[in-house]
Amino acid sequence: MSKSDRASNGQRPLLEARNIVKSINTGAGELHILKGVSMDLRPGELTLLMGPSGSGKTTLLSILGCILTATSGELHLAGHQAVGLASEELAEIRRLHIGFVFQSYNLFPTLTALENVLVALDVRDARSADPVETAAEALKAVGLGHRLHNYPSKLSGGEKQRVAIARSLAGRPSVVLADEPTAALDSENGKAVMELLKEVAKDPTRAVMAVTHDHRTLHYADRIITIEDGRIVGDDRSPNKGGPDESSKKKNVAA
Amino acid sequence: MLKRILGGAAAPAAQGKVIKMAPKIAYRNLFHDRMSLIVTLVGIVFSVVLVAIEVGLYKGSENKIATVLDKAPADLWIVPFGTKSFDDPSLLIGHEKYAALSTPGVQKAEDMIVSFASWRKPEGGRKSFILVGLDWANGGTRPWSLDEGAVEDLEAPNAVAVDRSYFKDLGIEGRNSYAEINSQRIKVTAVTKGIRSFTTLPYVFTPINTARKFVGAGAAQSTYVLVTLQHGANVETVRTALQDRMQGVEVLTHDEFTRRSINYWMFSTGAGLALITGMVLGAIVGVVIVAQTLYASTKDHLNEFATLRALGASASYIHAVILIQAMLSAVLGYAAGMLLAMLAIYRLSVRVPTLTIVMTPKIAAYLFALTVGMCIFAAITAIRKVTRIDPAGVFNR
Numbered sequence: 001m002s003k004s005d006r007a008s009n010g011q012r013p014l015l016e017a018r019n020i021v022k023s024i025n026t027g028a029g030e031l032h033i034l035k036g037v038s039m040d041l042r043p044g045e046l047t048l049l050m051g052p053s054g055s056g057k058t059t060l061l062s063i064l065g066c067i068l069t070a071t072s073g074e075l076h077l078a079g080h081q082a083v084g085l086a087s088e089e090l091a092e093i094r095r096l097h098i099g100f101v102f103q104s105y106n107l108f109p110t111l112t113a114l115e116n117v118l119v120a121l122d123v124r125d126a127r128s129a130d131p132v133e134t135a136a137e138a139l140k141a142v143g144l145g146h147r148l149h150n151y152p153s154k155l156s157g158g159e160k161q162r163v164a165i166a167r168s169l170a171g172r173p174s175v176v177l178a179d180e181p182t183a184a185l186d187s188e189n190g191k192a193v194m195e196l197l198k199e200v201a202k203d204p205t206r207a208v209m210a211v212t213h214d215h216r217t218l219h220y221a222d223r224i225i226t227i228e229d230g231r232i233v234g235d236d237r238s239p240n241k242g243g244p245d246e247s248s249k250k251k252n253v254a255a
Numbered sequence: 256m257l258k259r260i261l262g263g264a265a266a267p268a269a270q271g272k273v274i275k276m277a278p279k280i281a282y283r284n285l286f287h288d289r290m291s292l293i294v295t296l297v298g299i300v301f302s303v304v305l306v307a308i309e310v311g312l313y314k315g316s317e318n319k320i321a322t323v324l325d326k327a328p329a330d331l332w333i334v335p336f337g338t339k340s341f342d343d344p345s346l347l348i349g350h351e352k353y354a355a356l357s358t359p360g361v362q363k364a365e366d367m368i369v370s371f372a373s374w375r376k377p378e379g380g381r382k383s384f385i386l387v388g389l390d391w392a393n394g395g396t397r398p399w400s401l402d403e404g405a406v407e408d409l410e411a412p413n414a415v416a417v418d419r420s421y422f423k424d425l426g427i428e429g430r431n432s433y434a435e436i437n438s439q440r441i442k443v444t445a446v447t448k449g450i451r452s453f454t455t456l457p458y459v460f461t462p463i464n465t466a467r468k469f470v471g472a473g474a475a476q477s478t479y480v481l482v483t484l485q486h487g488a489n490v491e492t493v494r495t496a497l498q499d500r501m502q503g504v505e506v507l508t509h510d511e512f513t514r515r516s517i518n519y520w521m522f523s524t525g526a527g528l529a530l531i532t533g534m535v536l537g538a539i540v541g542v543v544i545v546a547q548t549l550y551a552s553t554k555d556h557l558n559e560f561a562t563l564r565a566l567g568a569s570a571s572y573i574h575a576v577i578l579i580q581a582m583l584s585a586v587l588g589y590a591a592g593m594l595l596a597m598l599a600i601y602r603l604s605v606r607v608p609t610l611t612i613v614m615t616p617k618i619a620a621y622l623f624a625l626t627v628g629m630c631i632f633a634a635i636t637a638i639r640k641v642t643r644i645d646p647a648g649v650f651n652r
Binding site: 092106 | 271272273274275276277279280283284287558559562563564565566567568569570572646647
């Protein structure tokens with residue numbers, strides 16, 4: 001990625017990945033899942049990461065989210081170089097700086113919507129004068145003020161995903177990473193969730209990236225990164241200004 | 256609204272409060288699967304009841320072994336060399352009491368006769384028993400736990416005291432019954448309550464001179480000499496002095512003689528080992544059942560633990576959830592287990608009065624600690640499972 005790209009929205013990136021390589025030993029030899037990926041996430045942007053199955057999207061998301069560690073490369077997040085850190089140090093980065101939204105929501109079935117959000121606050125040790133009120137406000141903000149005390153089994157798919165979004169935001173992370181957030185939803189709920197993520201991404205102190213296969217979500221994106229076979233093959237910064245900008249597509253921008 | 260509430264990435268504030276959710280997650284996980292909870296609790300309850308009764312029996316046995324020793328306070332006991340326990344009696348030569356009294360540091364010395372003897376029942380038949388001769392006339396140990404009659408009633412010729420719980424064994428109706436000891440006619444002039452021996456042999460109490468007559472001992476002979484030290488005397492110094500002045504005896508402290516008696520009956524005879532084995536088996540059953548159900552519960556909730564890890568929860572946070580689950584199981588299982596154990600002990604003591612099962616607040620506290628320890632130990636396998644969680648798994652579920 002060029003310096004001019006890096007400064008494209010005039011803000012310092014919240015997350016920067018450089019030459020990320022991820023290899024695993026399959027027993028039959030080394031399998032290279034990511035082959036030198038470089039990218040960044042900037043505040044105020046909703047970035048979509050797209051690519052076919054097996055292209056390395058989820059692995060990249062896991063590495064950017066400090067859930068998985070890269071074989072080599074650099075990952076800078078909130079002043080930390082995350083590659084090579086121990087699992088507890090990675091957990092601390094996740095706790096302080098990253099919010100996750102999962103395809104299957106991953107809510108605690110034995111806790112109410114409010115309690116699910118409170119868990120995120122507790123894990124992050126996010127102190128407030130009234131944590132219950134803070135969690136309730138987060139749920140009200142995603143339109144679930146009337147569902148605070150409902151268990152996930154009593155919520156629709158869209159509502160569950162909105163609880164998950166409220167949970168991811170309750171700790172006020174600088175980066176929100178979403179894995180196929182609309183995959184399990186019908187079109188109406190998918191639309192509502194994407195609108196919510198778009199709204200979240202408007203915050204000038206926060207970057208949002210969503211892995212998606214869902215082409216209905218494209219018009220919400222400020223930026224679309226395409227990955228294929230472990231390499232970034234496209235980085236479109238103005239996807240909704242006259243369609244995909246072919247001129248901005250690059251073959252493996254890190255190379 | 257959305258921006259105001261959710262916007263603004265920030266580090267956690269130092270001020271304010273958080274609501275600890277680990278206990279709630281643990282509690283909900285535990286009660287979410289009722290069947291699993293029931294199996295866990297049944298395991299703990301079974302274990303607690305088994306261990307409580309075995310410990311109670313063990314402690315009761317110890318108390319019975321030391322029952323006379325505990326009522327005869329002495330700093331030092333002069334016993335025939337090689338004495339294995341209190342009720343493994345043989346006679347001293349006979350000069351030991353006076354040798355003790357002339358030893359510096361000794362304030363008081365009293366004789367005690369302990370001997371096996373034969374009781375002939377009024378209606379025929381014989382029963383072995385342990386005769387205990389006490390020298391209260393010279394300031395020694397007085398009979399205790401008298402339920403009927405008085406100490407003075409025992410000063411009549413051939414008068415004895417027996418425990419109410421042995422009436423049937425001794426073939427008598429109660430106080431004022433007659434029988435024979437070693438072919439000499441005796442009268443039961445006093446009755447004690449709750450003095451039982453560890454063996455099935457009854458204790459029968461009588462003045463020391465009467466006891467000497469029954470067992471054919473010399474006028475100065477005794478089984479033991481109980482030594483009380485002068486205030487400020489050094490136990491070890493006096494013990495060495497006594498030992499140097501006498502042949503064929505051992506000089507033991509009260510605790511040493513008590514421990515020797517307990518060790519003999521509990522370990523040399525194997526009686527205690529059976530109780531200890533029962534205790535250990537009970538604890539093992541508890542650990543295995545709790546470990547299995549906790550492990551199953553952890554596996555059931557693995558996705559949630561992986562989510563917690565992905566959210567940034569530290570390993571200790573997740574361990575805390577499992578440990579709290581284990582502790583909750585321990586508290587619930589202990590409460591139910593102790594309730595059942597107390598009922599069982601009560602029922603057993605009513606149905607089998609000769610059985611002594613001791614349950615004290617101290618034993619109950621130890622049992623609670625054991626139950627908690629057992630559950631925490633059982634949580635180790637679940638914690639090992641969680642420790643190996645790959646948080647990246649949350650993207651595949």
